[in-house]
Amino acid sequence: MSADVTLDDVWIRFGDFVAAREANIHIEDGEFFSFLGPSGCGKTTLLRAISGFLTPSQGRVLIGGKDMAGIGPNRRPTALIFQNLALFPLMSVWENIAFALEVKGMSKLERRKRADELLDLIALPGQGDKRVSELSGGQKQRVAIARALAAEPDVLLLDEPLSALDLKLRQHMRTELRAIQQRVGITFVYITHDQGEALTMSDNVAVMREGLIEQVADGSTIYDSPETAFVASFVGENNVFQGKVNRLDQSAAVVETPYGEFCARPIQRNNQDQLRVGDDAMVFVRPEAIENAQSDSANRISGEVLQTEFEGNLWQLHVQLPNGGPRITRSSINDGRATKHQVGDRIELGFSETSAIALPTGQLAAE
Amino acid sequence: MLNYWANYFTRNGIGVGMFLLAAVLLWMVFMIILPQLYMVDFSLRANVPPPKWGGEEHVYTLEHYKYLLYGSSKSAEQFNTIDLSVFGRTILAAVFVTIIDLCLCYPVAYYLAHVARGGWARLMIMSLIIPFWINEILRAFSFKVLFGTSGLINNALMAVGLIDQPYDFVRENVALYSGLSYAYILLMIFPIYNAIESLDKNQIEAARDMGSPWWRIHWRIVLPHAKPGICSGSTMVFMLSAGALAAPQVLGGPSSLWFTQIIYKAFNNSANWARGSAYALVLLLACIIFVLLMMRIFKVKLGEIAR
Numbered sequence: 001m002s003a004d005v006t007l008d009d010v011w012i013r014f015g016d017f018v019a020a021r022e023a024n025i026h027i028e029d030g031e032f033f034s035f036l037g038p039s040g041c042g043k044t045t046l047l048r049a050i051s052g053f054l055t056p057s058q059g060r061v062l063i064g065g066k067d068m069a070g071i072g073p074n075r076r077p078t079a080l081i082f083q084n085l086a087l088f089p090l091m092s093v094w095e096n097i098a099f100a101l102e103v104k105g106m107s108k109l110e111r112r113k114r115a116d117e118l119l120d121l122i123a124l125p126g127q128g129d130k131r132v133s134e135l136s137g138g139q140k141q142r143v144a145i146a147r148a149l150a151a152e153p154d155v156l157l158l159d160e161p162l163s164a165l166d167l168k169l170r171q172h173m174r175t176e177l178r179a180i181q182q183r184v185g186i187t188f189v190y191i192t193h194d195q196g197e198a199l200t201m202s203d204n205v206a207v208m209r210e211g212l213i214e215q216v217a218d219g220s221t222i223y224d225s226p227e228t229a230f231v232a233s234f235v236g237e238n239n240v241f242q243g244k245v246n247r248l249d250q251s252a253a254v255v256e257t258p259y260g261e262f263c264a265r266p267i268q269r270n271n272q273d274q275l276r277v278g279d280d281a282m283v284f285v286r287p288e289a290i291e292n293a294q295s296d297s298a299n300r301i302s303g304e305v306l307q308t309e310f311e312g313n314l315w316q317l318h319v320q321l322p323n324g325g326p327r328i329t330r331s332s333i334n335d336g337r338a339t340k341h342q343v344g345d346r347i348e349l350g351f352s353e354t355s356a357i358a359l360p361t362g363q364l365a366a367e
Numbered sequence: 368m369l370n371y372w373a374n375y376f377t378r379n380g381i382g383v384g385m386f387l388l389a390a391v392l393l394w395m396v397f398m399i400i401l402p403q404l405y406m407v408d409f410s411l412r413a414n415v416p417p418p419k420w421g422g423e424e425h426v427y428t429l430e431h432y433k434y435l436l437y438g439s440s441k442s443a444e445q446f447n448t449i450d451l452s453v454f455g456r457t458i459l460a461a462v463f464v465t466i467i468d469l470c471l472c473y474p475v476a477y478y479l480a481h482v483a484r485g486g487w488a489r490l491m492i493m494s495l496i497i498p499f500w501i502n503e504i505l506r507a508f509s510f511k512v513l514f515g516t517s518g519l520i521n522n523a524l525m526a527v528g529l530i531d532q533p534y535d536f537v538r539e540n541v542a543l544y545s546g547l548s549y550a551y552i553l554l555m556i557f558p559i560y561n562a563i564e565s566l567d568k569n570q571i572e573a574a575r576d577m578g579s580p581w582w583r584i585h586w587r588i589v590l591p592h593a594k595p596g597i598c599s600g601s602t603m604v605f606m607l608s609a610g611a612l613a614a615p616q617v618l619g620g621p622s623s624l625w626f627t628q629i630i631y632k633a634f635n636n637s638a639n640w641a642r643g644s645a646y647a648l649v650l651l652l653a654c655i656i657f658v659l660l661m662m663r664i665f666k667v668k669l670g671e672i673a674r
């Protein structure tokens with residue numbers, strides 16, 4: 001069984017402090033959905049409202065179409081995986097996994113059998129009799145997943161479950177989590193401050209800032225067409241130029257900046273913060289969209305090479321624009337054909353009209 | 368080891384270091400080890416008046432230990448039912464007091480550690496501590512006033528009409544058990560509080576999230592985690608209740624004698640130091656064995672208690 005989740009105008013206040021506002025989200029049945037945002041933006045708070053540990057100050061949480069008001073966490077069809085996992089250290093691995101079954105009153109023999117099945121699912125066969133403390137970080141992680149799955153939830157809630165792991169393991173667990181989700185077929189609601197995790201695993205991502213959901217879309221839309229300055233600067237690297245809108249039509253905006261006039265694709269967001277002629281605007285260009293200036297480049301910039309970085313598959317070039325302008329980053333694939341640049345070289349760069357976007361000026365993500 | 372001492376002296380300086388060392392050694396030898404050894408020695412010798420101590424008649428004998436068993440150093444025909452039953456009852460009563468305290472303190476400690484917030488929790492802890500500034504004897508007598516036949520509780524119960532005859536709380540030992548339980552309540556609360564406080568709240572929430580009712584959360588998560596604290600609290604309460612003197616003296620009913628009272632009488636009224644120390648040592652050993660046995664049954668290691 002699996003269920004959809006709806007947040008209907010959910011607000012959560014702690015005294016005067018608003019931890020989450022106007023949350024309107026629909027998560028489809030069987031979807032892998034992520035909340036992405038910097039630490040402290042209210043992700044855990046929203047997840048706790050879904051799991052029932054916290055009652056929204058306003059608004060409704062619906063799971064499987066049913067209003068969850070007044071239903072405690074022990075009676076919701078959700079299972080939560082905590083940021084610190086919260087495994088029971090005094091129980092063996094299999095007892096941990098079978099705890100939900102123990103609660104349901106299943107016999108010990110059956111519990112053990114089911115726990116062993118789940119241990120197979122998480123690729124830890126025969127490790128049921130170990131103590132939790134004998135497991136490695138990645139193994140604990142998987143036991144926490146198995147423990148939650150044992151409860152047969154309709155919705156699995158995961159609070160930054162990979163944040164304690166090292167990079168290699170984290171990347172491995174991403175694939176693993178996605179595979180488990182597809183195998184069990186239930187709704188996953190995943191929280192992370194790591195955009196890589198959100199983009200690689202999710203069907204849809206909600207990007208949050210200071211309690212507000214700024215955009216909900218699939219990963220490639222979030223990356224290619226961010227709707228706010230915050231989303232554009234938080235998800236992936238972006239170069240940003242401040243300016244004013246000179247001309248505007250459906251497909252192109254011309255933004256006047258101190259470094260030249262840039263032509264970019266305007267992103268119009270439904271019913272709010274529409275870009276208008278004369279408004280302050282920001283032009284965002286991804287580092288990988290910047291290339292050497294061509295004769296037909298729509299937008300051109302020139303500057304001085306500050307630093308070059310070799311990252312194996314990529315070359316990163318940091319370029320300082322003149323007159324105290326911004327530093328921009330360009331990255332190009334290391335295919336052996338890239339021209340080598342020296343620090344101090346003057347360099348002419350360009351980017352196409354379609355690879356740049358124009359957005360109303362807004363707050364950027366902190367570095 | 369050598370390193371440790373070298374380090375110790377450089378840290379504290381030779382003078383202060385020597386002083387601390389000597390003070391600790393003297394304390395241990397003169398305040399702890401020697402007096403106890405003295406008692407052991409006493410308990411193993413014949414009972415003679417002080418002028419003859421160390422003299423010819425002060426011979427080694429097991430008669431005082433025998434006396435506890437048989438009531439006579441000569442015959443082994445009849446058990447010393449009086450002393451033995453008092454001894455047994457004292458241990459049982461101490462167990463009872465320990466259980467009362469455990470039942471009272473576990474919920475309070477849990478509440479303090481995981482439910483109460485900031486200022487409120489501090490206020491509760493203060494209101495637990497302050498009554499303990501009152502000394503033992505005063506507390507015992509105030510309980511006597513509270514529980515006496517014309518005491519506060521009887522008056523209140525009669526005023527409400529729940530009873531029409533004053534109930535003799537003292538004779539029924541209610542006063543004694545209440546007094547003892549109250550006297551050692553802090554010794555139970557704090558170890559349990561410390562243990563429960565170190566429990567990760569997320570574990571409780573995780574169990575709840577998986578549908579667990581509150582009693583199972585306690586049975587499977589909180590209690591096992593609190594076990595070392597419960598054990599160290601219970602040990603202290605049990606030992607101190609079994610060895611209490613003032614409370615049984617003041618609050619005990621006429622029919623109930625505490626073993627410590629027999630010991631006290633032996634030392635004081637009958638001037639039989641030998642028997643007194645023998646009895647006291649038996650009490651001490653019995654308590655230790657009992658505690659070790661309990662720890663064995665509940666699978667707690669000595670090291671865990673000392674945390």
Ligand SMILES: Nc1ncnc2c1ncn2[C@@H]1O[C@H](COP(=O)(O)OP(=O)(O)O)[C@@H](O)[C@H]1O
Pocket residue numbers: 014017019037038039040041042043044045046
């Ligand atoms: N119980 C609470 N009381 C007061 N403030 C809280 C409480 N829980 C969370 N907050 C605040 O709400 C904000 C969001 O917290 P959280 O949801 O944990 O962020 P995230 O999980 O995105 O890092 C933080 O500023 C935090 O201090």
Ligand SMILES: [Mg+2]
Pocket residue numbers: 040043044083159160
């Ligand atoms: Mg969080």
